[in-house]
Amino acid sequence: MMKTILLLAVAVFVSSTPVTTSVKPHTDKTPARHTDKALLGELVDELIVAIKDFPKVLPKEKLIFLKDLQMNGLDHKEREVLFCQVEQELKTKVSGLSDAIFDHFRTDKKLMRNLNMYNKYHVKTCKPVDEKQDEIPLHDFLKKLLTSVKIAFNQVK
Amino acid sequence: MFSTFKCQIFLTLICIALCYEPTKEDLKCFNDYETEMKCSLSSKRLQSCSGHKLNITHPVSNTFEKYTCIFERNHHSDNCECNVTVEGFVATEIFNTTLLEGSNVLLYKTFMTSDFIKPKSPVLSVQKIENGNFNVTWDDQYEKNGIFFEALRINLTYGIKGGHKNISKTVPNTVRSYEIVAKNLLPNTNYILTATMSTDYNDHSIPSDQSATVEFTTCKSI
Numbered sequence: 001m002m003k004t005i006l007l008l009a010v011a012v013f014v015s016s017t018p019v020t021t022s023v024k025p026h027t028d029k030t031p032a033r034h035t036d037k038a039l040l041g042e043l044v045d046e047l048i049v050a051i052k053d054f055p056k057v058l059p060k061e062k063l064i065f066l067k068d069l070q071m072n073g074l075d076h077k078e079r080e081v082l083f084c085q086v087e088q089e090l091k092t093k094v095s096g097l098s099d100a101i102f103d104h105f106r107t108d109k110k111l112m113r114n115l116n117m118y119n120k121y122h123v124k125t126c127k128p129v130d131e132k133q134d135e136i137p138l139h140d141f142l143k144k145l146l147t148s149v150k151i152a153f154n155q156v157k
Numbered sequence: 158m159f160s161t162f163k164c165q166i167f168l169t170l171i172c173i174a175l176c177y178e179p180t181k182e183d184l185k186c187f188n189d190y191e192t193e194m195k196c197s198l199s200s201k202r203l204q205s206c207s208g209h210k211l212n213i214t215h216p217v218s219n220t221f222e223k224y225t226c227i228f229e230r231n232h233h234s235d236n237c238e239c240n241v242t243v244e245g246f247v248a249t250e251i252f253n254t255t256l257l258e259g260s261n262v263l264l265y266k267t268f269m270t271s272d273f274i275k276p277k278s279p280v281l282s283v284q285k286i287e288n289g290n291f292n293v294t295w296d297d298q299y300e301k302n303g304i305f306f307e308a309l310r311i312n313l314t315y316g317i318k319g320g321h322k323n324i325s326k327t328v329p330n331t332v333r334s335y336e337i338v339a340k341n342l343l344p345n346t347n348y349i350l351t352a353t354m355s356t357d358y359n360d361h362s363i364p365s366d367q368s369a370t371v372e373f374t375t376c377k378s379i
Contacts, residue, residue, distance in 0.1 A: 035271060038248040038358055041304030107218035113247045116218050121249070 039118045040153040046111035047146040050104035054139055062101070065135035066093055071148040079152050084119045084126040086145055087112070094138065178202075179264050184211075184256055186268055187275035187363065190246045190305055190356070196226055198237040198256070206230045206237035212255045213241065246270050248358060276354040276365045279311055283337075283350060283373045291337040291373050297330055297354060307331050308357035312364065315350040317343065318372065330354070337373075345377045 066089045069082055094105040095112060104111050119126070136144075179200055186196040196211055203209075211226040222244075228237035248271040256264040277298040286292045293313060299306055309330035315337065316323035328335050342348065352368045355361035 035249055038271060038304065038308070041307075042248065045301075045303035108220070108222075108244065110245045110247060113217060113245075113250065117247055117249045 036118070036121075037153065037156045039114050039121075040149055040156060042110065043114045043118065043149050044146065044153055046104065046109075046114060047142060047149060050111055051139070051142050051146060053101075053104065054142065055101060056139070058101075062099060064094055064097070064102075064138040066090070066138060066141045067129050067131075067133040068136045068141075069129065069133070071144045074148070076152075076155070079148065080119075080122045081127050082148065083115065083152075084123040085129050087115045087119055088126055089129060089141075090115075179256060181264070181266055184254070184264060184266055186252070186254065186266075187273055188243070188246055188270060189277050190270075190274045190358070191277070191299060192242050192245070193240055194224075194226075194243050194252070195238065195240040196228075196254070197231070197234070198228055199234075203237065208259050209237055210257050211239060212257060214253045214255075215243070216251060216253075246274075271358040273363070274356050274358050275363045276309055276356055278365045278368045279352050279354050281350060281352055281368050281371045283371050285373070286336075289339045289376060291339065293335045293337060293350065294333065295352065295368075305356070305358070309354050310357070310361065311335075311352050311354055313350065313352045315348055318347040318349045339375055342375045344375050347372055347374050 067085075069085055069089070070078075071082060074082060090105050090112065091107065094102055095107050097105075103109065106112065107116070179198065183200045183203075184196065184198055186194060188194045194213075198206070198209060206228040209228040211228070213224040213226060215222040215224070224241040224243070226239035226241050228239045230236075231238045250270045252268045252270070254266050254268065255262055256266070279295040279297055282294050282296075284292050284294075295311060297306060297309060297311075307330070310327055311330055313326045313328070313335060314323050326335060337350075350371050350373065353364040353366070355364045
């Protein structure tokens with residue numbers, strides 16, 4: 001009788017243990033090239049839309065300035081550092097602004113999410129921005145960034 | 158003693174048979190890379206969909222989006238199905254799912270967005286053109302353009318209606334049209350055409366559901 005109960009108990013226990021599976025486990029390793037291509041390509045798309053939607057003329061109180069980061073003539077590693085600093089600049093100075101014109105830069109929107117995922121795969125520690133750097137308006141910052149992201153995208157292609 | 162042992166084995170097997178044990182293959186999820194994530198649960202031992210749900214956690218930047226997907230019976234497929242609306246997809250983001258029956262956890266499964274993209278089915282259109290050929294066009298059903306749409310490709314399949322041999326052609330979505338050359342077809346014959354879409358984001362591993370069939374008829378003389 002005891003053996004029966006024990007077998008039944010084992011059977012119930014085994015069958016009720018949840019199975020843990022992953023389709024593909026999330027890894028901190030550098031993703032496949034087609035993933036980089038997807039992230040950078042999507043970032044290009046989102047930046048184009050964000051630049052198009054952003055007003056060309058803004059009242060003084062809505063002018064936002066970001067550090068004039070070096071975005072030209074960079075190698076792959078330097079560009080990885082740049083993209084991380086770009087994310088930090090946008091997060092600290094733009095993402096939290098309430099006006100609708102800054103919607104694209106919220107952390108739950110695709111522009112920032114793609115940038116965030118790219119940086120998660122490529123950068124372990126973000127190098128802080130040089131505070132002595134000059135500043136430029138957000139619109140100019142975005143246009144320079146778009147050029148840099150396009151170069152990175154073409155290099156992955 | 159031997160009959161007692163047989164009884165024990167029998168009871169064990171009964172329990173194993175009656176206790177629902179989903180495997181990872183039983184739970185399938187797909188996203189259309191726009192706004193929808195659809196999941197299905199299939200198992201011969203699943204008596205009812207009621208009480209089964211999927212808790213989904215989706216890390217986004219420094220927060221977590223949470224969704225609950227409640228399964229209902231799909232009478233066409235006889236599977237349990239549910240769907241949730243997501244505010245846009247990003248290629249490498251993760252969805253952590255927990256399959257529950259009531260409060261009982263049955264299964265954990267993690268999906269990476271790009272791996273489980275199943276594009277929307279295309280909507281086909283065929284028109285006979287001046288040179289007698291057939292111009293196939295399609296609507297990929299996506300509102301926006303961009304890198305994702307450039308990474309789509311359409312897999313066209315056509316053949317004689319009621320026949321067994323089909324011709325398949327794959328073209329990039331960006332091409333937007335494909336011309337079927339009439340002289341390669343039989344005259345005065347009905348043909349049917351279907352298509353699926355797939356994406357480079359996951360090496361074209363998951364095709365869309367097949368499109369609705371469109372028919373076209375060749376001229377009496379070609």
